[in-house]
Amino acid sequence: MRFSQKQLGTVVCVVAILLLMGCEKKPAGKRYELEGRVVAVDSDSRLITIAHQDVAGLMPAMTMPFQVGRGEDWVFGKIVPGDHIHAALVMTDHAELQDITFSHGSDSEGDGTSKMRIPEPGDAVPDFRFVNQSGKPISITHFRGRPLLLTFIYTRCPLPDYCPRMTSNFREVLQLLQANPALSAKAQLLSISIDPEFDTPKVLQAYGAQYTAKTDPQFQHWQFAMGSPEEVRKTADFFGLAYNTKDGQVVHNLRTVLIGGDGNVVRVYQGNAWTAAEVARDFAAAAAQ
Numbered sequence: 001m002r003f004s005q006k007q008l009g010t011v012v013c014v015v016a017i018l019l020l021m022g023c024e025k026k027p028a029g030k031r032y033e034l035e036g037r038v039v040a041v042d043s044d045s046r047l048i049t050i051a052h053q054d055v056a057g058l059m060p061a062m063t064m065p066f067q068v069g070r071g072e073d074w075v076f077g078k079i080v081p082g083d084h085i086h087a088a089l090v091m092t093d094h095a096e097l098q099d100i101t102f103s104h105g106s107d108s109e110g111d112g113t114s115k116m117r118i119p120e121p122g123d124a125v126p127d128f129r130f131v132n133q134s135g136k137p138i139s140i141t142h143f144r145g146r147p148l149l150l151t152f153i154y155t156r157c158p159l160p161d162y163c164p165r166m167t168s169n170f171r172e173v174l175q176l177l178q179a180n181p182a183l184s185a186k187a188q189l190l191s192i193s194i195d196p197e198f199d200t201p202k203v204l205q206a207y208g209a210q211y212t213a214k215t216d217p218q219f220q221h222w223q224f225a226m227g228s229p230e231e232v233r234k235t236a237d238f239f240g241l242a243y244n245t246k247d248g249q250v251v252h253n254l255r256t257v258l259i260g261g262d263g264n265v266v267r268v269y270q271g272n273a274w275t276a277a278e279v280a281r282d283f284a285a286a287a288a289q
Helices: 005-020 070-075 163-178 201-212 229-239 276-288
Strands: 030-042 047-052 062-067 084-091 095-103 129-132 137-139 148-153 189-193 222-226 243-246 249-252 255-259 265-270
Touching (some): 030 062, 030 095, 095 243, 095 249, 129 201, 163 189, 163 201, 163 276, 201 222, 229 255, 265 276
Parallel strands (some): 189 222
Antiparallel strands (some): 030 047, 047 062, 084 095, 148 255, 255 265
16 A cells, blocks of 8 residues: 555654554553644644644654644644644544644744743733632732732533643642641632633632632632633733633643742643642742742
């Protein structure tokens, strides 16, 4: 059987992934989180070449083409080289990208393309404005003077390793901070919805109460917030969070940020591999400064 050059590229892609997996047979539907910068788009062959970061449990950072899953046709004609992409790399009898989301960046690479910028420690956080679960206006400056742990969620998120995991981790972080009276008084957590049209203050209050009933029933240390679609998008872009709406759901990557009492970024946590204990230690160190 002869392969065209494009077909051969797809075969090489899959073979390379399998070799990097050590030729170990993986369970059907095994999902890996993939994030990186788009290098090339081939809609005819349904391939996106990505300069990606390390894929935990699978392979190191490199540049290679990936097959796009059949349910992700919407990206073609929209995604372009230089975009910041996040997707699930799903391994079945082949490898394909699913749950794709991307953002157009503004920073230029040396090749003239753009990428999403992830803030670095010391960067000042703009005074983004929201409305919390009680309908009260709040902003980033509202939290000045004490560290703030911030993440993004949406209440209808169906993937257990995404928003539910972030929210469960936040509950554990708060519990760890509350175990230390000095830290308990300084604890500040904020979960921002990326689905503001559905996640009204009333919805956020009901959602948050499921997690804060025992740890913070009055939402004194952990707030849930929404804002205008424009303000939420600006906030997400600043912190490097990519999200798009697809089939009534929000596909997105994960971003959690520790902000110091001075309003500057202390640390950015990408993905869902971080632990509550790790973040609680970082919070304690920031509070000590």
